[in-house]
Structure formats: structure tokens, C-alpha cells
Amino acid sequence: MRIQLQNVSKRFGALVALDDVTLTIPAGARVALAGSNGSGKSTLVRAVVGLTPCRGVTVDGIDPFVDRLSTASRIAYVPQVAPLVGAAVGELVEVVAALRRITPREIRQVAAALGLPIDLVDRRPLRALSGGMKQKLLVALALAAPVSLVVLDEPTASLDASARSVFFDLCRERLSGATVLISSHRPDEVAELADRVVTLSDGRIEDDEPAAAWSARRSAGRTLQHSDARIETRPQEVRA
Template identity: 40%
Template sequence: MIRFQQVAKRFRKFQALKGIDLDIPSGSRLALVGSNGAGKTTLIRCLLGEYHFEGSISIDGQDVHAQRTEVLKQVGFVPQLPPPLKMPVGQLIHFAADVCDADPGRMEAMARRLGLDLELLRKRPFVRLSGGQKQKILISIALGRDSRLLIMDEPAANLDPEARHIFFQLLAEKPEETVMLISSHRLDEVASLVNRVVEMDQGQVVLDDRVADRVDLDSQLRCELRINREEPAFARSLAQWGFQPAGGLCWTGLVAGADRLRFLGVLSRYAGLLSAIRMEETGEETA
């Protein structure tokens, strides 16, 4: 579906992309990873037709520059940094729907599923929202349309764990042929969402590998943690994930299956405090 051929981009003396060759077929869920400055965002902006570049990029045979209007009608995009739009939320949703001939009601339904009170926010300028609210609106606009390609740059960075789980559920509801391109500087943030990993470094692809044949974005883990002593910092971290004390030195809660690596990364900070970890998915223990 997407083809990059010898894509190069220079900013004055800095070579940001160095001849990228990449084919992404329909149904791919691809993690684009690498440190800050590796070239991920530049590659995405070239794909969106925002930058001029050497080489060629096409989506279903359509050139992203020559046929940009047609191409963008197929694309849902969640940027890493929300734009500083002063437009009220309700107007923004209707404007976005008009641009891509979508139903604003579907976008609003997505926003409500993510936990937003649109009646409260409808007249509020987008720029006045919190970081998490902005991210939910942008996700709702991207997922509330019939897009064959989803491009998401750190899409869940500002979401709380409950909203992340709902976000993963919404991704799971997309048609199987939808291409998802998810950019992140950390693989553990997105590993469970994807079936292919492309790592970039200094403007080049240094790794291109499949990581799974089947990705279940809708799974959820029941977790039980036991600790050997009370620790306020640990309690605050677990509270952010929605965990509750279950008597004694035990905590219980739910974690989205796609967030398991991220959650285990949080627990690793308290390795000396943990005495037992139990994680179950659909009745099967996976600790």
C-alpha cells in the first residue's frame, strides 16, 4: 500500500533522511522506532506531503505530492504535538469531518468512548484543553473516519491507563486491511500494538523485522501484586494505573494487554519491593 523509494531529505547541511527504501503492505501494524533525531517525524511529514524531498512516496500508487488531496482523504493522523488551534472543539470536529467527508457524529462518539464530556467542552477553544483532552480529540478525529491508513506519532503519550485501554479497543475495531504506522522513541511503548518493527538511526533504516503474526489489541490482564513493605511512591504509581489496595500488602487492578510491557517497565523500578506478581489473561496465567 505504501512505498518509499530512495527518500532523502536535507535541511541545509543536515541530512535528515538518507535514501529510505520501504514497502508497507495492507494490514501492516508497523512501529517506527528510534531515538529523538533519528528521522521518524521527518519521514512521517514526507509521507503526509508536508516536505519536499528526493525520491518518491506513493500510497496505492498515488504520489503523495502530485495527488496529495486524494491521498490525505485516506489518512487519519494523530500528531505528537497538538496544533495550537483556537477553534472551539465542536467547530473543530465538524470542520475535520467536512474536510474528509466523514460523519462528525462518529468522531463525537469516539470522543465520548474515550471519556470526554463533549457538552462541557464543545464551546471551549481546543488550545485551552489539557494535554490529555487534546490527545483524545485528535484520536477521535483520526479514528472517527473511514481511513485506510492511520499515522500516529506517540499517540497514547498523554493518555491515562483507562483511556489507553479504550484507545487500544478502538484500534482493534478497525478493518484488518487498515495500515497503522505508529512512531515512538521507545519500543516497549508500542511493541504489543504492532506486527512489524522498523528502527531508524541517523536518517537510515537499521532494523526491519516482524514481531508477531497476530496482535490482540483488545485483551486485558488481571493483575495482583504483593510487596514486602509499604512505599508511598509505589502506591502513587499504582494509583495512576487504577490499582486498588486489596488488604495487607497486596494490590489488584487491570492492565490493557497492549500495555503489559509498559506496565512491567514501571514495576521494574520497584523490583526490590515486589515479592510476587500474578498476571492473568482470559483465565490463563501469564506471569
């Protein structure tokens, strides 16, 4: 699916979340959104999914907020924060499966691959699961359905190292050919899932570069920060 943002601005009261953003993501591209907290990543992601009204955002030429049914069945979304609903895990799986026109078994298989045996937590309320379990379930709900755009908002924030590794394998296996839009702070996520990184700052696009260049710049910046920190600690060390 092709994503197009044309001079998109979004305000929440006095706060400018997106400021005249123009961005094109071709079908099949894998793009990461980087930037500090409050830079506008989540707002952009929600606009693409159709969760928030935003003029100038189209997915395959369709406004995802206005024409939900044409786009939503082809978009999978992993939110940053897991919902604290009281419904049981099994019920949620069945409802999402029904809406996505897949079988609950398909979701259960993906969840099992991520290390979440749904049979064991079938009757437990979703809000009672641990952060990692909720995240695995959300990923399973998103990746089980055949879609052509996957939008991930900090998808591995609550996953341990092994689950993260399985998640990357699953993405490689199930998302070949799909467009991927990921909001992330994590270099490993970006390296695994994105070819291109768009950096946002105060709601504007600051940089748009290949993922390799972004990673290299970030590593260089970190090295510089470390050396600065060493220099700053010297007077204290001398005093000590």
C-alpha cells in the same frame, strides 16, 4: 494502502533527516518506526502523510504531497503535538467532519469512548484543553473516519493508562484491515499496534524485524542496562 519509499533522502539545511531510505509496507501491514530523537521518524511519517515534499515516497503508487486529494481522504493522521488553535472544539469537529464527509456525531462518539465528552468542552478553544484531552480529540478526529491508512506519531504520549487501554481497543475495532504506521518509543504501543518494527538511526534504517523480536531485544537490553547500573553503583556503596 501500500507505502513505498525508494531511496528517499531528505535534508533540512545541513541536517540529514532521511538518508537513502528504501522501505516497502504492504497494504494491511502494521509497522512501527522506532529510534532515538532526531532519527528521522517524524520526517518519514510526515512524508507519508504528504505534509512534506519528499521524492521517492508513494502511497498506492501516488505521491501524497503532489496528489493530496487522491490520498488524503484515505489517510488519517494523529500528530505528535496537538495544535494550539484558538477555534472552539465544536468548530474544529464540524470542520474536520465536513472535510472527511462524516457527521460530527461520529467524531463525538469516538471521543466519548476515549473519555472525552465533547458536549462539555464544545465551546472551549482547543488550546485551552489539557494535553490529554487534546490527544483524545486528535485520536477521535483520526479514528472516526473510515480510512485505509492510519499514521500515528506518538499517539498515546499524553494519555493515561485507562485512556491508553481504550485507545488500543478502538484501534483493534476500527482499524482491522487498514495499514498502520506508528512512530513510537513505547513498547506497549508497539506490542499492541505493530507486527513489524523498523528502527531508524541518523536517518537510515538500522533494523527491520518482527515486533516480537524487537520487544525481546529491548527487554534484554534493559536487563543488561540494569545489571550494568548495579555494577557501577558498587564502588560508591563500598565507599559509603
